[in-house]
Amino acid sequence: MSESLRQILWAVESDDLPVFDYDCVVRWEPGELARCLAAGLFSPAEPSRFLTCYECGELHDSEVVFFPHVVTGELRAAIACTLGEVLVPLERLQRWQMPIGTFLDVVFAHIERNGPPAEIVSGRVWRLGKAKWANSQWNVFFARRLHWSDAWKVINQAQFPARSVVFTPQHVAELDERIIRRPTMLPLREVLTWGEGPKFVFDHAYVEDHLAELLRSIAAQTVKKKTRKQGPRPAHINAIMSELQQHLRAARDYAITTRDRTGAPALLKPPTKETLAKLVGVHKSTVTHCFRDESAVMLNYLWNLAHDVDRILDYRSPPSCGS
Ligand SMILES: [Zn+2]
Secondary structure, three states: HHHHHEEEHHHHHHHOOOOOHHHHHHHOOOOHHHHHHHHOOOEEOOEEEEEEEEOOOOOEEEEEEEOOOOOOOOOEEEEEOOOEEEEEEEHHHHHEOOOOOHHHHHHHHOOOOOOOOEEOOOOEEEEEEEEOOOOEEEEEEEEEOOOOOOOHHHHHHHHHOOEEEEEEEEOOOOOOOOOOOOEEEEHHHHHHEEOOOOEEEEOHHHHHHHHHHHHHHHHHHHHHHHHHHOOHHHHHHHHHHHHHHHHHHHHHHHHHHHHHHHHOOOOOOOOOOHHHHHHHHHHEEEEEHHHHHHOOOOHHHHHHOOOOHHHHOOOOOOOOOOO
C-alpha cells in the first residue's frame, strides 16, 4: 500500500478533521500529493504555526516568525533554534485538510445514494446507501474506531439492518457477545488502492468474494436450522420462544445501557414475525399459527414483553418453556 493511502486511512480512523502538513506529504512518492488534490480529497488548510527544526538535530518544534527581507521586502519565515534563527522555506508552511465527508464522497462515489452520507452514530457511523454485490442488495455503511472498547455499544446503537456491509478504515470490531447483530465488516485497507491518475480503485472482486462466501454460510445455516427445527407445532413454539428470550436478554441490556446514559430506557427493536420465521427456519404462516395456538400463552406473553420497555427492565430469567 502506498504511504499516502496508509496515512489517509490512519487519519480517517483517528482524527476528527484529518490534516496533513508539508513535512508529512513531502515523504510520499512523487505525485501522490497531486493525486490527493486532483481527486478532490484535499483542500488547503490554515498554514502551520509551528515547524520542526532539523538544523540542530534536536527535532524541536518552534513557532514560525515572519519578517520582510531587508533589501527586497519579500516575506520570509524563520524558526528559533539554539543555533540561532533558522530560515524555513514558505512551502513548508502548507497544510491540507480532508473532512471525513469529503473522504466518503470520493471513496464511495460508486455507491447508489439518496443524499450525502448520514451520520447515524456521532463521529463513528455513517449510512452511505445501497450497492449490489454477489447478486444481492446490501446496505452500505462506514464506521470507524471499532477497535475502541465501546465498539459493541456503537454497533448496537447503529442497529444495522440485515444484509449490511460496514466498511472501516483499518480495524474491525472484535467478537463480543454483547453485540446483538454483528454486521459484516470490511477494512478499506484491503479494498482500496490508487489507480492510474487521481482515482481510487475499489476492489469490487474482493468485496464480491467476501459477501458471496457469507451468503453461502448463511444458506448452509438455514438448511441446518430447518432440518433441526422442522417438526410439530409445540417444537416451533419452543423455537420461537427461545429466539424471543434471546432478544429479551439483549433488549434488557440495551434498555439499561440507554437508561444509564440518557436517563430514559430505549426499546431495542423487537424482531418481526417475519424475522422470527427466518430465524427459526419456518414459513411466516407457521409463526402466525403458532401465535394463534391456544397453548401459546407464554409465547404471547414474551411477544408483548418485547414491546414494553418498562417491563423489559425487570426481565430476569427465561420463564419456563412448558406453556
Ligand atoms: Zn534547532
